[in-house]
Amino acid sequence: xxxxxxxxxxxxxxxxxxxxxxxxxxxxxxxxxxxxxxxxxxxxxxxxxxxxxxxxxxxxxxxxxxxxxxxxxxxxxxxxxxxxxxxxxxxxxxxxxxxxxxxxxxxxxxxxxx
Amino acid sequence: xxxxxxxxxxxxxxxxxxxxxxxxxxxxxxxxxxxxxxxxxxxxxxxxxxxxxxxxxxxxxxxxxxxxxxxxxxxxxxxxxxxxxxxxxxxxxxxxxxxxxxxxxxxxxxxxxxxx
Numbered sequence: 288x289x290x291x292x293x294x295x296x297x298x299x300x301x302x303x304x305x306x307x308x309x310x311x312x313x314x315x316x317x318x319x320x321x322x323x324x325x326x327x328x329x330x331x332x333x334x335x336x337x338x339x340x341x342x343x344x345x346x347x348x349x350x351x352x353x354x355x356x357x358x359x360x361x362x363x364x365x366x367x368x369x370x371x372x373x374x375x376x377x378x379x380x381x382x383x384x385x386x387x388x389x390x391x392x393x394x395x396x397x398x399x400x401x
Numbered sequence: 402x403x404x405x406x407x408x409x410x411x412x413x414x415x416x417x418x419x420x421x422x423x424x425x426x427x428x429x430x431x432x433x434x435x436x437x438x439x440x441x442x443x444x445x446x447x448x449x450x451x452x453x454x455x456x457x458x459x460x461x462x463x464x465x466x467x468x469x470x471x472x473x474x475x476x477x478x479x480x481x482x483x484x485x486x487x488x489x490x491x492x493x494x495x496x497x498x499x500x501x502x503x504x505x506x507x508x509x510x511x512x513x514x515x516x517x
Contacts, residue, residue: 291443296441319504321505323508328511328513329510329511330405330407330492330508330509330510330511331444331492331494331508332508333505333506333507336505338504377443377444379443381504383504386432386449386451386456386457387504388434388436388446388449388457388459389434389436389444389446389494389506390446391443391444391445392443393441393442393443394441394442394443
């Protein structure tokens, strides 16, 4: 079985500051890991995914994440926050098996102040 | 590629009424998923179709819920005798069976259900 824990339900940063959103996973088999972003009253948009290739994954809008097996982590970072990054971010896990559901964390709300 | 679409975007109903939501996946995607998202939570899996076959159902999908995907194209999710606890955002996602986006799920905008 798989599970995801997102540490910190709310993160606040200043514009231009580093963004760090934490995600730890649990999986009995090699996982696939994803970060999604959700703006108010909208669906989820994929930021990036890890599927057992490079451990450092680059995504859209300047975000990246590093898969660390020893720490069972997949933290999301962005060097410089922009006001438009304010949204809810979800980490999710599944496995390399056709049609498996995504297991999501509870989400982290990112606020960006000017 | 027009993306995943869902209809309606918002639905307000009274307790005890039946509601039906529709999802149109990306045209070449043969896998379709339904999730439910309540306030302050991440989406939770409800059910999965491969083509027209419903292959997996979560224990969250009570007897009042039914989903179909006739002809392997669009899908419907029906909730009978709605309860206030059914109030949530219902999300649909689709994914291809191969290619670079294999195992990547593309989400629609969701249908927000409010049960009064």
